[in-house]
Amino acid sequence: MSKQNYNLLLADDDEDDCDFFKEALDELSFPAVLVTVNDGVQLMDFLASITAGDLPDILFLDLNMPRKNGHECLTEIREKEALKDLPVIIFSTSLDNEIVDKMYAKGATYYIRKPGEFAQLKKVIENALTTASGNNFKQPVREHFILQP
Template sequence: MKQNYNLLLADDDEDDCAFFKEALEELLLPVSLVTVNDGVQLMDFLADKSAENLPDLLFLDLNMPRKNGFECLTEIKKIERLQNLAVIIFSTSLDMNIVDNVYEKGALYYIRKPGDFSKLKKVIGNALAITAESNFKQPVKEHFILQP
């Protein structure tokens, strides 16, 4: 694992953002976290960054106001300097059509938001470890969904 990962969380749910931040703090991992609250904010944030200053990993909620996670993922993969941005879908839904869709669009992993804090902590820790191990490459489809 490199020195410090810059994480970006795009999620409109304040409680989910707070739990995510708390889970990261308890994991004691070398990461910094920035949060944005909808897809428009996300794309504005990414537009302001040079290729070297992009986050290492984006946790992307699908159901957000103004611009949803699907639209953001599609846009990210069309913009050349963002194409290699590692995107982990972080959603409450686990609809297999949606999972297949975001896999095809190039998301790195899919996490269904656990309701339980200890599971959230575990799945975030796993996501960071496995992403680093795989060198930010998309896995085969069978390993796309990360479970706590």
């Protein structure tokens, strides 16, 4: 990864998942700043409050959140001109093929199933950052859409 510092945004209502994500990121060698929001309404308000030049480099988006879920947020993000190119990595406990296909069709950049183990979480975050930046944050072909640890 050639960029000096990555600005990451995590939208997840589970406080423990947010803490584990931050701890895993801290243990990796990638220079990154992490901002977290706890539901879809906070996410969309946050994105609306910043200028295009200050958008996060990657949004990690949980699907099951209160007030506004990840499906709704992704749809809104892809409809807004200022946000349509924001790289969105789905970060969910579900790995239902129908949901994965819907997220791909809606324009998510990658899909990650939340791992149960901390070591796997570190690996999948590292893989996501490396793969996304190596691919210029563009959506891959469907066969490479799901990222593994």
